[in-house]
Amino acid sequence: MDGDRxxxxxxxxxGGGQILRVATxxxxxxxxxxxxxxxxxxxxxxxLRPQHLSGLEIIRDLCDGxxxxxxxxxxxxxxxxxxxxxxxxxxxxxTAGSVCLLMQVAMPCVLxxxxxxxxxxxxxxxAEMAPQIDYTVMVFKPIVEKFNFTFNCDIKxxxxxxxxxxxxxxxxxxxxxxxxxxxxxxxxxxxxxxRAFVAGALPIKLAKDMSAAAVRCIRREIRxxxxxxxxxxxxxDRAVGTGSGIIIVAETSTGCLLAxxxxxxxxxxxxxxxxxxxxxxxxxxxxxxxxxxxxxxxLIIFMALAKGVSRVKSGPITLHTQTAIHFAEQLTKxxxxxxxxxxxxxxNDTYIIExxxxxxxxxxx
Numbered sequence: 001m002d003g004d005r006x007x008x009x010x011x012x013x014x015g016g017g018q019i020l021r022v023a024t025x026x027x028x029x030x031x032x033x034x035x036x037x038x039x040x041x042x043x044x045x046x047x048l049r050p051q052h053l054s055g056l057e058i059i060r061d062l063c064d065g066x067x068x069x070x071x072x073x074x075x076x077x078x079x080x081x082x083x084x085x086x087x088x089x090x091x092x093x094x095t096a097g098s099v100c101l102l103m104q105v106a107m108p109c110v111l112x113x114x115x116x117x118x119x120x121x122x123x124x125x126x127a128e129m130a131p132q133i134d135y136t137v138m139v140f141k142p143i144v145e146k147f148n149f150t151f152n153c154d155i156k157x158x159x160x161x162x163x164x165x166x167x168x169x170x171x172x173x174x175x176x177x178x179x180x181x182x183x184x185x186x187x188x189x190x191x192x193x194x195r196a197f198v199a200g201a202l203p204i205k206l207a208k209d210m211s212a213a214a215v216r217c218i219r220r221e222i223r224x225x226x227x228x229x230x231x232x233x234x235x236x237d238r239a240v241g242t243g244s245g246i247i248i249v250a251e252t253s254t255g256c257l258l259a260x261x262x263x264x265x266x267x268x269x270x271x272x273x274x275x276x277x278x279x280x281x282x283x284x285x286x287x288x289x290x291x292x293x294x295x296x297x298x299l300i301i302f303m304a305l306a307k308g309v310s311r312v313k314s315g316p317i318t319l320h321t322q323t324a325i326h327f328a329e330q331l332t333k334x335x336x337x338x339x340x341x342x343x344x345x346x347x348n349d350t351y352i353i354e355x356x357x358x359x360x361x362x363x364x365x
Contacts, residue, residue, distance in 0.1 A: 011041030014320050026304075029305070123166060147181055152172070176362050181311075188253050189225065190225075193228045206244055260280030262280070300336075304328040316349050317338055325338075332358045
């Protein structure tokens with residue numbers, strides 16, 4: 001088989017866990033044996049972290065695959081996929097590693113399983129360097145369902161840095177194929193809403209402060225819209241550890257959703273957390289694209305698998321997105337083009353990401 005193994009350099013471009021997620025998901029879907037070398041080569045701690053290993057293990061289990069090199073710190077793995085099956089699958093980072101990143105790697109695969117799947121994902125629900133679970137439910141879910149599938153995401157328990165301990169249950173049924181998406185009309189912002197949360201030992205006052213600071217910051221730019229950011233204290237029986245954060249979503253007249261978010265940490269002023277999220281949202285609104293920076297790269301694998309041409313208007317292309325496109329093209333027959341969007345104000349830094357998808361058909365349905 002070795003002659004047919006796809007060789008991936010895990011140290012190029014974004015050079016992190018995203019390469020593993022895109023490559024192993026596509027390897028699983030396409031039945032392509034894979035070798036990934038130089039995993040996270042440029043990072044301060046190279047090789048697999050618990051987060052990445054859990055992602056590889058859930059993919060292996062989803063398709064009865066064979067994984068070699070699957071241990072913490074390993075800089076090279078080989079993966080031989082089998083047939084994707086539905087049913088219940090559990091992944092546990094045993095750390096505050098993000099459940100949302102586990103979802104990113106597993107979700108495209110179970111869409112092409114033979115029967116419905118339930119993913120029980122354990123770890124951090126609101127983690128640094130990853131989408132918060134609130135983003136996944138409020139922004140990612142409604143947008144990605146435009147590819148013509150649905151999923152249910154039940155937050156059983158929230159878990160924060162450093163111990164994690166959160167659990168999310170995702171249920172989804174397989175599809176025959178994915179439809180392409182066309183997200184090119186931004187429309188005007190019609191509402192802004194969100195949630196500022198505290199959990200564990202933190203008082204609700206911090207959530208109120210985050211919310212108020214965020215509203216004040218947005219008000220400087222957007223004066224005429226009602227902004228509803230709910231301060232919430234997570235119930236003690238549904239949260240492990242102490243954490244805080246905020247997510248703010250802007251919805252447009254054409255159904256686009258763009259967000260800004262931030263996490264609290266020890267020694268960080270709660271006003272600053274609110275302002276950070278508000279500034280991120282305003283930045284995402286400024287470029288005139290239909291998706292925010294966090295959504296951009298998450299759409300690439302679905303665009304590559306869909307049947308037909310997908311088009312998405314975005315702000316400046318992130319390194320994560322460039323990396324996802326590079327590996328999607330290397331492993332599938334999808335073709336991407338990225339062009340500067342001309343029609344608007346030349347001051348706007350907007351781009352059209354277009355993809356002729358490979359038209360993956362579920363062989364089990």
